[in-house]
Amino acid sequence: MEWSAPGYTEVKQLGSGGSGRVVLAVHDETGVRVAVKYLSEELRRDPEALARFQSEARLLVTLRDPHIATMWEYVQDHDGAAIVMELVNGVSLRALLRENGTTGPEAALTVLKGSLLGLARAHRLRLVHKDYKPENVIVRDDGVSKLVDFGIAVREGATARPEGTPPYMAPELWAGAPASPATDVYAATAVFFECLTGHRPYRSTEPSVLGYQHVYAPIPVQDAPEPVRELLMRGLAKDPADRPRGAEAFVAELEETARAAYGDDWEERGRRRLAGLVALLALLLPVPETPPAQASTSLARTVFRGGHELGRTVARAARHNAVRLAMGAGLAVVVAVAAVFVLASRDRLLPRPIDVAAAAPSDSAGPAELVSPPATPVGATESATPEPAVFPPESTGPAVIVPPTSDGPTPTATRGRAPTPTATRGRTPTPLPARTTRRPTPRVTVTPPTTQPPTTRRLTTSPPTTLPPSTLPPTTLPPSTPAPTPVPATSVAALALGGLTVNEDAVAAATVTIRATGLAPIGASATWAVAGETVHTERLRLSGRTTYTRALSHTLAERPCGRTVTLTVATTPAAPGGARTTTLSVPPCPTTVTGLRVSLDMSPSPGTGAATRVRVTTSGTGEVPVQARFAVNGDTVGTATATLGGRISYSRTFGQGFRTRPCGATLSVTVTAGSEQASARTRVTCPPGVRRVSIARATVNGRGAAVAVVTVSTVNDRPVRLAVTFSAAGRQHTEQLTLSGDTSYTRTLSHAFGELPCGARWAVRAATRPGAAGGGDEASGSTPECPPEEEPSHDPDPSTDPPGSGPPVTPSPRPDEPTTDQPAPGEPG
Structure with missing residues (x-):
């Protein structure tokens, strides 16, 4: 026989695994249905595993939120250990996805919002769930979802071994970095992606490949509807700093996106859709729906449907006595007596509340396990709070049970007076209405191992008072007995x-007080x-x-x-x-900053300006100071400030200019908004560029000697290539060189063609790579025309001419002296 928690009767098993089992059980003294999570015998003998299980219980006591399944009680003795949880009458999100593939965008957004609100409660306590997945989200039959299983939760920033479910583990967990609220945001977004598309973002079955995909692979947002792709990009960002800093900050972005894409009533439609999907899986609900109890009265008999055993006993007594009565007034008296007896007994048969013992939170984590959350039992009053009811004392009436509100001794219920309540450690219990089936209040009870069987009594209630059937004696009235006087309506x-x-x-x-004129129901x-x-x-x-x-x-x-x-x-x-x-x-x-995102961009080369975009979300509309500090290689170069107010979401752009582009430097910005700070950085790249290239002077003489003077202006000192091409008389030659280290250059290039014919055309072309803004430059000209031929002349006899009387002699030019000097266009000859 497996050990079961004392005071609970097991109904059926809901699930099992390596760490233990989860069962549906009934609390013996109140009749409340609960989910009990048992630690396996093997793990219970492991001190580390048992400590983690106890830590999970302590942690759950602190997490009181409508979107998290509530823990009622922790029980441990030398035979076993168990966590008693709220029983949520729903099915896991995994079951919905397995049956339907996808949920639709509005339902997916609704599940994501509910999960984020539950995670936000944990994040406010600096706790990280670490194992968010579809199996740990339970969707009730009304479309509301609850988060379960904090078995491996850790304190924010705590160094722990890599744990989690691989398809939903954030990149930092694969890298062995500490978990943060952004880690839960990543997992929740991955599940959101699966609800939208029917598959996980990354689907490799090989762990090493799956880890690589989470860390490096692009986010497959193209598979999701376009209106929610930005949400997916934000939540699945590889760097935790690029994701929302916590679940609460992500909720604001989610609601803004949902309203813009699907209208103001998106959440109502999403819940209806989820409720419809759960209805298709009604057979998987832990507690099937049952019709409420009904009662009807005929002239000859009273029929109780769905009532308790006492009602059936009274009905049988009434029918037995009616045989000996005449029809008419006598029968009416018997029926009236039976009805009054049942109403008078109902309050005494109501379940009693369970006592409270608070547990302190712990830094360690417990094992992950699926716990199904609960439904309100049939006949319970509608109420959003699971706390026990507090009834005022009266001089006459049923016993009054007041739950204790501190770590002191548990008060015992007494008839006719209520024990004096004491202060709760940081919390005030919230009572339920009178007819609410009272649920247990969370507590932790640990019975140390002993050689004798444990005798721990956790419930402090007065036993119900049940009168035997003989309490209602047979009534025989003569036919002439008048009908009873009608009781005035209450x-x-x-x-x-x-x-x-x-x-x-x-x-x-708040407190409500009602005074009635009678005992009938109101x-x-x-x-x-x-x-x-x-x-x-x-x-x-x-x-x-x-x-x-x-x-x-x-x-x-x-x-x-x-x-x-x-x-x-x-x-x-x-x-x-x-x-x-x-x-x-x-x-x-007080207005606090709940989200801060920063991006930084440098204008394209050769631009000299930088801009940072800042997005801020706040908890209120009060003023929030914002400062952006720009730095180059760690040295501050400028600061911009602003004051935000009047809204809860802001987007601002701050700029910074430079005299020259800081090529190759690291540009960073640090933004402070309220008490929050974020930063971004970028490497300033400077691709080479040429503003202008021109030929200042070009000549080609008659002997074929070509010379060109070229100027080049660049946008930075990055290397550029200069090519100068000489062409003349069908011959061509190109000179190339690299220019770097400056932004203005002048170079002289030359080439010798050899003898050129008279009047030959020549050209010089200059170009750069990359090309100049206005293109290259060109100069051209021609060699001198040939001189005209002279008429032959009869020279006088030199013997008859006096010395020195002949024509003048012109010396021949030197070989290196040009015969033609053609100026560049625009120069004087």
């Missing part, structure tokens, strides 16, 4: 509200509204007393900073003057 004489508060965890609470509805918009309604059914005091509470989606919270209570029948309303104006909350 009405509401007074209705009052008080004590409306909203605490730091966005829990609104109804009440409590409606919560924020800034005039209804956010929650719960209904109460009260009977058996003339005065009722109930503590009402509701956990709001967020703290309503600077807005009004209103509670309206109406009764049936109506109270004199109608419904009552109480309003609380919540003061503005």
Whole structure:
């Protein structure tokens, strides 16, 4: 026989694995259905595994959130260890995906938002879940999802061994880096991707390949709908600094995207879609839906359907006595007696609340395991709070059970008076309405191993008082007995509200007092509204007393900073003057920065300006100072400041100019917004560029000697290639050289063609690589024309001419002296 937690009766097994099993059980004294997570016997004998299991229990005590399955109790003795959890009547997100493939965008956004809100509660306590996956998300039959299994959760920044489910592990976990809230954001986005597309972002079955894909592979956003691709890029960013810093910051981006893409009622449609998918898997629900109990009365018999055993006993007694009565008034008396007896017994048969023992949080983590969350048992009052009800004392009536509110001794229920409550460690219990089936309050009870069987009593309740069937004696009345006088109908004489508060965890609470004129049932509805918009309604059914005091509470989606919270209570029948309303104006909350994103860009070369884009999300609309500090190679070169206010989401751009482009340097920016800081950096690249190239002078003489003077202006000192091509009389030659280290160059290039014919055309062309902004340059000309031929002349006889009387002699030019000097275009000859 496997060990089971004392005080709980196992109904069926919900799941099992290497670390243990999860069962559906019933709490013996209250009848509340719960999920019990048992640690396997092998792991229980391992001190490290047992310590992790205990740590998970301690951690869960601190996580009280509508989007996280609540832990009721931890039980341990020398035979076993168990965590008693809230039983969520739903199916895992994995089952929905396995059956349907995808959920659709609105349903996927709804699941992501619910999960992020649950993760946000953990992140506010500096805890990282580390194992978010579809198996750990339970979707209820109303479309609301809850997060379970914090078995390997760790403190933010804690160094721990790489753990998690590989298809959803963030790149930093594969690299062995510490986990952060951004790690959970990555996993939640990966599951969001799977809900949209029907497959995981990266699907390799080889661990080393899968790890490489998470760290280096591009994000396959093309598989997802276009409106949510930016969300996927943000949540699946490789660098944790490029993701939202936590779940709470990501929620604001999600809601903005969802409203823009799918309208203001996207979340309502998403929940309807999820509820429909769960309905298709109704056979997988831990607790099938059952019809409520009904009662009907005919002239000859009273029939109780779905009631408890006492009701059937009374019905049989009534039918037995009716045989000996005449038809008419006598039968009516018997039926009336039976009905009164059942109503009087109902309060005594209500389950009693469970006592409380708080547990301190721990830094260590427990093993991962799937826990299915719970449904409200049939007949329970609608309420959003799992805390036990607190009933006011009366001089006569059923026993009053007040849960303890501190770590002190557990009070024992007494008939006729209530024990005095004490202060809770950092929390005030929130009671339920009178007819609510009370759920256990979280506690941790550890019984040290002993040689004798454990005798731990965890529940402090008074046993129900059940009268035997003989309590209702046979009644024989003569036919002439007159009918009983009709009892006046019960009405509401007074209705009052008080004590409306909203605490730091966005829990609104108030007290309602109702005075009735009789013991018959009356109804009440409590409606919560924020800034005039209804956010929650719960209904109460009260009977058996003339005065009722109930503590009402509701956990709001967020703290309503600077807005009004209103509670309206109406009764049936109506109270004199109608419904009552109480309003609380919540003061503005201190504005804090919840998200900060920074990007940095340098203008394309040869530009000299830089710009940083800053995106800020805040918790309120108060002013937030922002400063952007620019630096080159770590040295500050400029600062820009601004003050933001009036909104909760901002986008600002700050610029920085430079005299010259800081080629090859590292440009960085550090942005401080409120108490948050983020940075970005980039390497300034400077590709070579040429502004202008020109030929300042070019000549070719008659002997074929060519000379060109070329100037080049560049955008930076990066190397450029200069090519100068000489051509003349069908012959061509190119000179090439590299220019670098400056931004202005002048070079003289030459080439010898040899003898050229008279009047031959020549040209010089200069070009660069990369090309100049205006292209290359060219100069051209021709060699001198040949001189005309002279007429022959008769020279006089030199013997008759006197010396020195002949024609002048012109010396021949030197070989290196040009015969033609053609100026470049634009130069004087």
